[in-house]
Amino acid sequence: MNLMTKEKPYNTLNAFYRYKFGKKVFKIPLNGNFTCPNKDGKSGYGGCIYCSESGSGDYAGNKLLSLKDQFEQVKKMMxxxxxxxxxxxxxxxxxNTYGTVKRLRYLYETALSLDDKIIGLSIGTRCDALNEEIYDLLSELNEKTYLQIELGLQSIHDETSTFINRGHSLKCFDEAVKELRKRNIEVVVHIINGFHIETKEDMLATVKHLNKLNIQGIKIHLLHLIKNTKLGNMYLKTPFKMLTLEEYVDITVAQIEILNPNIIIHRLTGDAPKELLIEPQWSLKKFVVMNEIDKLLRSKNSYQGIKYLKNNLR
Ligand code: SF4
Incomplete structure (x- = not known):
């Protein structure tokens, strides 16, 4: 699928939704009050070292409210x-798949019934919170609504996974992608740029790996150091190298250039609440980051996948 324009030389989520549904589509974050297998001991304790108190969902809705109330609040703003x-x-x-099938079914079906204009579900999860029973439930949902599963990976490198206390292997992630695709479920993968132990080549290698899998979307995040997280505290004690805006733009553009041109780019940076962000402070100007990425691509006459074929033939 090629939804690129001169202004946006890559497949944006906005263009994809307009193409698919003929209208503007908003994702409404809902908080199902889940926990995480990387926090409660099933796969690990303490969680990923960058994870905030909200479980990397700082804009994800108030878990104390019902799904209906959470939805109405955001809908009113939209x-x-x-x-x-x-x-x-x-x-x-x-x-958000870490629970019994009964509970998951209840939450997903409740969410879908909140409003006539809800046309689908997007579910963020990890490979170690999926199993046969849950795949069956997702497959059933996929038959009756539009479904996207957002799967966290962050990096393909073992050293990074250990450093960030990710709590699952690359093999587990690859298998989950395979299982989801066997059931024809759309997969969107999250990666993070900016761990100080990774080089540009390491970050490009993560995208090259994803090109080999059958995924439909990608979210590229910038590493944020958040207050009261392990990584944030580590930095405050002994500061380490963080990416500059120029470096982030350079790496992200290089990733876009090698990315399979059929993949939809759901995100090209990230946002963290100002009051919680330690570094990088330049990331608060999200539009500047986006503009710089677009500007660099245009100035090089470049676009998503321009180097995909070359890389793939290697
Ligand atoms: S996977 Fe990591 S980042 Fe996501 S909620 Fe669990 S501990 Fe936090």
């Missing part, structure tokens, strides 16, 4: 700007 849009209910915080 409605002021767009009253013609469609919605995807997005379970974002923590690990």
């Amino acid at each position: 409605h002021n700007k767009w009253n013609d849009g469609l919605y995807i209910a997005y379970f974002q915080a923590n690990t």
Whole structure:
């Protein structure tokens, strides 16, 4: 699929949704009050070292409210700007397949029934919170609605996974992608750029690996150091190298250039609440980051996948 334009020389999520649904589509974050197998001891304790208190869902809705109330709150805000849009209910915080099938079914079905304009579900999870029973449930959902599974990976490198206390292997991730695709479920993968123990080549290698898998979307995040996280505290004690804006743009553009041109790019940076962010402070100007990425691509006459074929033939 090629949805690139001169202005946006890569497949944006916005263009993809307009192409698929003919309208603007908003993802509405809902908090199902999940925890994570990397926190409660099933796979690990303490969680990933960059994970915030909210389970990497700082904008993910108030877990103390019902799904209905969470949805209505966000819908009201969206409605002021767009009253013609469609919605995807997005379970974002923590690990949103980590529960019994009964509970998961209840939450997903409740979310889908909140409004006529909800046309699908997006579920953020990890490979170690999926099993046969859950695959069956997801497969059933995939038959009746539009479903995206957002699978965290962050990096393909063992050294990085150990350093960030990721708690699962690359093999576990690859197998989950395979199982989801066997059931024709859309897979969106999260990666993070900016761990100080990784080089640009390491970050490119993560994208090259994803090119070999059958994935439909990617979210490229910038590493944020958040207050009261292990990594944030580590930095405050002994500062280490963080990416500059120029370095982030250079790496991300290089990743876009080698990325399979059929993959939809859901994100090209990240956002963290100002009051929680330690570094990089330049990331608060999200539009500047996006503009710099677009500007560099345009100045080179470049686009998503321009080097994909070359890399793939190697
Ligand atoms: S997988 Fe997500 S929720 Fe779980 S510890 Fe890591 S970042 Fe936090």
